[in-house]
Amino acid sequence: METKYSQKKKSFLQEFKKLLSFETIGADPACENAMHLCAHYLQERLTALGLESQLINTPNHPLVFGSNCTAGADKPTLLLYQHYDVQPVDPLELWDTPPFAPTIKDHRIFARGAQDNKGQLQYVLQALELFDKKFPINIKILIEGDEETGSFGLSSILEREKELFKADFLSVIDVGMKAKDIPAVTLGVRGIATFEISIFGPKMDLHSGSYGGIVKNPLQVLSALLASAYKEDGSIAIPGFYEDVEEVDKEPLDFSFDENFSKKITGVDALGGEQAYTPLERAWLRPTLEINGMHGGYTGQGFKTIIPSSAHAKVSIRLVKGQEPQKMLQLVKDFFKKCCPEGVSIEINLHKGGGRACQACPTSLFTQAVKEAFSEVFKAPCSLILEGGSIPITTALAEASKAEPLFFGLGLLEDNIHAPNENFSLDRLEKGTYIVVKLLEKLKKAFL
C-alpha cells in the first residue's frame, strides 16, 4: 500500500491542490459558480475512480453522489459522507497565504478547506483510487455543498432519495483526534441551531448628543439582552435550556484534556462555559449558546457620535442528545422577545437547517473496525471521544439511509479550521488514506 501511495503521491497532491482552489464558500452568493464547477469536478473524479456518479440538484447547492455496488449483495454497503463547501475566509488580512491558493510549508498544506472537509475528502478519494476500481465492499459516497450553512439542500431531498442513499454503515469523516499521536474515533457530535437577532430603534442613526438620554440605544439593548442569557456561573439563564438534556454513558469516553496544549493553540485559558463541568464535559455533553458575530453603529476609522438605528447579532446554539433544534430555537426566541424592553423593536430570524446531536454505539462491529484501522495505522490504542462541533445532517441522514453512523477523521486543533491559515499535514493525508483502505477491507472480512 505504501509503495503504491508513493507512486501516486505527486498526482494525489496535484488533484488536492485543484480541489482546494475552488472558492466554495457556500454562504457567499458570489461563489455560486465556483460551487458548480467544484461539484462537476468531483463528479468527474468519482467517475474516474470507477463509480457511477451524478449531480443531484437541491434547493441550495448541488450534491455529488457516486456508487459502486458490484461487490455483491452479500457484502455490506458503506455510505461515505463528505462536503465540498467551506467556511468564509475573513478576516482575510490574517492569512499568511491566499486561502484559495494552496501553499505547502513545513509538510503542511495551507488553504481554506485544507482539512475541513476537502482534506478529509481527498484521502477518502485517494483510498478509493488505491483499489483500482475493485472494491472489497459496496461503496456509496455523498459529497454535499451545504454543510457549513446547515445542510438545507441535502435535508430537502433526503426523503426523496432515501433508496439511493441506503446503506449498512455511514461514515462521517469530518472530525478529528485529540492529539497527533493519539488515534480516536468519535462516537457523537453536538447538534446545532442558528438565528439572527436584530434590535431596531430610531428610524435613522441619531446624534448621540441631542438624543443621548432621550431614545433607547439599540446596541445597549442588544448587549443587555445577550448578557441576560448567561448566569454568573457560565450556565445559560434561558428557562428550559437544559430541560431535555439526556444523560450519556461517560465510561467509554476519554475526557482527559491537555490544558497546556489547548492554551498553546488558543492563547487563552479554558475558562468558558459552565464552571460546574470539566472542559470536555462542557464541549461534549452540555449545550452552549455562542455569539458568533455582532455589529451596529459606526465601526470605521475614528469616531462617529451616533445612536445607531439598529444592532444585530448572529447566535448559534449547540445541542446535545435529547434536544430538538426547533424547540430550542423557540425557547430562545421566546426568552429574548419577552426580555426586550419598550422603545425598540426586536426581530429574530430563525435559520433553516441545523440538526440534532448524534451518538453512535461504542461496541458495534462498525466502531470496532474503525478503531482497529486507526490503531494499526497509528500503532497505538484508539480511544473513544465526542466532538463539540456539529454535522447537522447526520441524524437525519442515518435515519434516511438506515445506516449505522460513526464519525471519525484526522483533524487536529492546530489545523485552524473555520479560522485564518487553515491547514492539514501531508502525513495525515497519507495516514487517512490507509485508514480508509483498511476499513473497507475489515468490513469485508467481518461479513465473510
Add this chain to the structure above:
Amino acid sequence: METKYSQKKKSFLQEFKKLLSFETIGADPACENAMHLCAHYLQERLTALGLESQLINTPNHPLVFGSNCTAGADKPTLLLYQHYDVQPVDPLELWDTPPFAPTIKDHRIFARGAQDNKGQLQYVLQALELFDKKFPINIKILIEGDEETGSFGLSSILEREKELFKADFLSVIDVGMKAKDIPAVTLGVRGIATFEISIFGPKMDLHSGSYGGIVKNPLQVLSALLASAYKEDGSIAIPGFYEDVEEVDKEPLDFSFDENFSKKITGVDALGGEQAYTPLERAWLRPTLEINGMHGGYTGQGFKTIIPSSAHAKVSIRLVKGQEPQKMLQLVKDFFKKCCPEGVSIEINLHKGGGRACQACPTSLFTQAVKEAFSEVFKAPCSLILEGGSIPITTALAEASKAEPLFFGLGLLEDNIHAPNENFSLDRLEKGTYIVVKLLEKLKKAFL
C-alpha cells in the same frame, strides 16, 4: 437687507454648493486632501470678504482664521467660531442623493454638512458679505477642521494663539432651535469624552463547536461589560458617574418637549436614559453613556460558527456642568477593567480631545442682543434652551480668548445631522444671514 439678499441669492447658493462639495470627513484619512482644499477655499473667501486671513497649521487639520479689526478700539470684538469638517457618511446606501453632491429639493439643500456646520458657516459668511467690507464692530472668525473628531488640532494651538483669538464675545453658531417657528438661544452644551473598548480572547477565531463551552467568547464578555454599566432605571451604574454633577438654575430654561414631534422625527418613543427625569432634563442636565458602534466576529452574508478572537465598541460619555473629561474617562476605564473577567484581556483606548460642558449667562448684554436678533427675524419671542450635543473646544476657547461664549444657530431635528440625508432649508439660510447682520449692529449700538 432683503433686497440685497435677493440680488446675491444666486451667487450665495453657488458658493454654498461649492463649500458642500468638499469631502471634508475629518475622521477619514482618505479625505486629507479635501480638507486642505476646503481650508484654502475658505481662506480665499475670507479675504474676498475683506478680512485678513491665514491658515494656521495644527497637529491635525489646518484651521482657517480671518479678522477685520478696523472698527476701532472702542468697538467690541466678536469671535465667530465655526467648523468645516463633517461627520462620516455611512450608511451610504440610505442617502437618497450622494452626500457630497448638494441637491435642492422642496426648498431644502441635501448634503453632508448642509447644516452641521457648513450651512451655519455659509450664512455667517453671507452676513459678512452684506456689510461690503465695512463692519460695525471688530470681527474675528475661526473655522476649525477637527470639531467632529474632538478638536485636538485647535486645542493644541490654543495657548500659543490666545492673543490672536482675543475677543469680547464668542459666538458658537453650531446649534439649533426646538421648532422652526420658535426661536431660541442656547445657553450651554454638554461636554464629551470618548473611548474604545476591546476584548481580546483566543489568538484567532475558533470553531464554536469545538470550543463552545471551553473558552470565553469576547463578544459575550463585551456585551456583559457594557450591559453592567446600566441600571434597570436607565441610570449609569459606574460608581462616581454622577458625583461631580452641578445643579443648574432651571428657571430661565424652556423644558417643554413635544413627544409627538420627537416620535415623528425618530420613529420611537422617548424612553431612553434615566426614567426619573423628563426627556430634556435627561438630554440637557444629565450625563449619559452611549455605545456608538460595536463589532466582532462574523457579520457578513450567511453564517460562520466561530468564537471571535476579539470584540470592540466605541463609546462616548456626554458630560454636564462640573464634570472633568479626564476624570470621567478614568472612572469608566477603572470600572470596566475591574469588571473584566479572567480568560480574556481588555484594552481601553481613551481618545484625545473631548471637553467640558459650557454654560453661558442668561442675562448678559450678549445674550440679550442675540435673543433680540432672533425675535426680530422670527417675529416671535425667543426662548432659552440647552443643547445635549457638544462643541468640545468651547470652554477652552472661551478661556483662551477671554470672550463671553454663547451658542446659537438655526438647526432643527429634521435636518438629520450626523445621519443620512442631512439637509438645511433655504429659508433658514436667509434668516440666519439676517440674524448675524442684526447681531453685529446690536453689539455696535450696545457699546455706543
